[in-house]
Amino acid sequence: MAKSFGLAVLCVYLTLQLIAAFPYQNSLNGVEDNDSKLIGLEHSKAVKFAEDDFRKSLQPVLASTLDILEEHSKTLILESASFLDDLLVELNTLPEDNEYVKELIPELTSLLDRLEKLDLDNESTPALEEKAAVLLAIAKVYGNFDLIARSSDDSGEQAVVKKAFQKLESKGLNERxxxxxxxxxxxxxxxxxxxxxxxxxxxKGEHANLADWYERYQAIESSQEKLKSFIEFLNIIHDIVIPKIN
Structure with missing residues (x-):
């Protein structure tokens, strides 16, 4: 189960970093007329039109990428809710004199309540902020669980929680x-x-940083490492879609 929590922590933190890398989907429409006029002061008309065309062709790719990441974050949230629900069932069967468990149960119950109240299809700013906050809370919980799962101490109050993790391992959190x-x-x-x-x-030559990133991306074998490289990709795209204007 230690591997499961390690992977869960990584996935949730990566998702948060990806959200931070390109936080506003409305930025897809960020190339306004005034921006184009300012850009035109720095480039010839031919270069400007070519760049505008490139940016327009890139926008559907970016929109699809954000949709993919949104779907992945939904999976993390739903899987976490299911796992916490199962874990709470196990924890509530443990002896009541375990102080760690007594403190953990209300904490997880509160987090599960927030998870279940999330409207995953709501894209309003408050809803997205709550989703990010919940993802951060999940990451912290998984981080603590990972430490417990990896601990060699089988005699303390946390040992019973470790046994609950082991019992739930067949649920396939890591695999999903x-x-x-x-x-x-x-x-x-x-x-x-x-x-x-x-x-x-x-x-391709005009966007050497994107070309370099894609070459490295193709060479990566691990899905987790590829997902991690999305952070750099989104930062590159952010600078293309919303260029810095001096």
């Missing part, structure tokens, strides 16, 4: 999170590869 990560990576690759292959050598 892995599948969600791989599914996200596969979907992204299916979307990005045709876009990249449709570009001219000149366009």
């Amino acid at each position: 999170i892995n599948k969600s990560s791989k599914r996200a990576v596969d979907k992204f690759t299916t979307i990005f590869a045709p876009f990249w292959n449709s570009l001219s050598d000149e366009q």
